[in-house]
Amino acid sequence: MERDPVDKLLDAVESGKSLITNREILHFTYIPDTIPHRNSEQEQITQTLIPILKHSRPSNLLVYGKPGTGKTLVVKKILSQIQKRVEKSNFPIKLVYVNSKEETTLYGLLVSFGRELGLVEEKLPSTGLAISEVFKRLLKTIEENHYNIVFVIDEIDHLVHLVSKTGNDVLYQLTRANERLKKATLTLVGISNDLTFKERLDPRVISSLGEEEIVFTNYTVEQLKKILEDRIQLAFIKGAIEESAINLCAAMAGREHGDARRAIDLIRVAGEIAEREQSNTVKEEHIRKASQKIEEDKETTALRSYPLHEKLLIIAVMKAAGLSTGEIYSAYKSLCKIIRQKELTQRRITQMLSEIELSGIITGKIIHQGIHGRTKKYKLTISPEMVKNTFKDELTFEDIL
Numbered sequence: 001m002e003r004d005p006v007d008k009l010l011d012a013v014e015s016g017k018s019l020i021t022n023r024e025i026l027h028f029t030y031i032p033d034t035i036p037h038r039n040s041e042q043e044q045i046t047q048t049l050i051p052i053l054k055h056s057r058p059s060n061l062l063v064y065g066k067p068g069t070g071k072t073l074v075v076k077k078i079l080s081q082i083q084k085r086v087e088k089s090n091f092p093i094k095l096v097y098v099n100s101k102e103e104t105t106l107y108g109l110l111v112s113f114g115r116e117l118g119l120v121e122e123k124l125p126s127t128g129l130a131i132s133e134v135f136k137r138l139l140k141t142i143e144e145n146h147y148n149i150v151f152v153i154d155e156i157d158h159l160v161h162l163v164s165k166t167g168n169d170v171l172y173q174l175t176r177a178n179e180r181l182k183k184a185t186l187t188l189v190g191i192s193n194d195l196t197f198k199e200r201l202d203p204r205v206i207s208s209l210g211e212e213e214i215v216f217t218n219y220t221v222e223q224l225k226k227i228l229e230d231r232i233q234l235a236f237i238k239g240a241i242e243e244s245a246i247n248l249c250a251a252m253a254g255r256e257h258g259d260a261r262r263a264i265d266l267i268r269v270a271g272e273i274a275e276r277e278q279s280n281t282v283k284e285e286h287i288r289k290a291s292q293k294i295e296e297d298k299e300t301t302a303l304r305s306y307p308l309h310e311k312l313l314i315i316a317v318m319k320a321a322g323l324s325t326g327e328i329y330s331a332y333k334s335l336c337k338i339i340r341q342k343e344l345t346q347r348r349i350t351q352m353l354s355e356i357e358l359s360g361i362i363t364g365k366i367i368h369q370g371i372h373g374r375t376k377k378y379k380l381t382i383s384p385e386m387v388k389n390t391f392k393d394e395l396t397f398e399d400i401l
């Protein structure tokens, strides 16, 4: 007799085949006690911030490095260690951390900052003021309370990206706030994984924000292995991961640029897959499956986030009789007809194809056709099943998949 699927899973839990003992340790918010391979970065950043404990102004600081190189981790750890010392003293020192990516507006970011300084809704409303007024109120509080502040803006490139002109202005004002403060100080720490971000900044902002700069280098495969081993020891039962699996995981995460986040994600997902399969250990095959799953999840999220016509176009690429832009456009038009949507022009669609190509979901190739000139041919880089499965729950597409 076929076993009940629910009981099967519940039995597995009861029979104790869980490999992961502490899932939280594999979560991206977990801060380990020791951070291997980042001693000199920790020292440099701490050195830069030390003046805050002596009531003088630390230099502004820019922290750079590719994704997953430990920037957020290191800065947060240092902040929490300084914070512990600050709490023992009565000094008006404030350490504030915000992430630009988590804020939808510049206004929101400044209000978050204000709240950390104790500015309540009546003093600093969540909407409605001009940015310059928000700024004025922030500076007033800082000055009146004689605060010495370290203000960390993580993923600072987003701030500039979202609101290029205002973002630059605000950064400029923030970096120069000290000139307007007499009894207080404000130090800015910007963190970014976009190495070209500086090019988009106002030169005045660069010179001020970049008083000090620290670059986090990419981890080597060996370093990733050590980071993984430390984490595994805390999060998995003893002997849960085969040596070859750890090696593969480190190698895969090191392939592009030595990304510790990717390494930890891989091991977590591999652990979950191995548990589900009721395997006694995590093997190389689980790491491979995990990598595939992470890739697919990324693609699904990307597909879902497209607006309607982009989605139609992706379906058209999947269904078109040929691959040329003209053939794809015809397929797109017939899809529009079926779901009663007004079609966009061929020009707009050609442009849209190039935009989608940037995401990597489709790929294009220019074909020279002798006297007929040239055309660009597109095809999907992901499987048609992936497209169908992702869109099948959307009612609009019911009749065209």
Ligand SMILES: Nc1ncnc2c1ncn2[C@@H]1O[C@H](COP(=O)(O)OP(=O)(O)OP(=O)(O)O)[C@@H](O)[C@H]1O
Pocket: 027, 028, 029, 030, 031, 032, 034, 035, 036, 037, 038, 065, 066, 067, 068, 069, 070, 071, 072, 073, 074, 192, 193, 227, 260, 261, 264
């Ligand atoms: N040296 C290290 N030791 C232990 N864990 C690390 C180390 N470096 C990074 N990690 C872990 O890797 C993950 C990514 O690190 P972190 O979030 O600090 O990267 P980041 O440089 O801020 O990346 P991004 O630019 O994408 O924000 C986190 O889970 C972090 O705990």
Ligand SMILES: [Mg+2]
Pocket: 071, 072, 073, 154
């Ligand atoms: Mg980060």
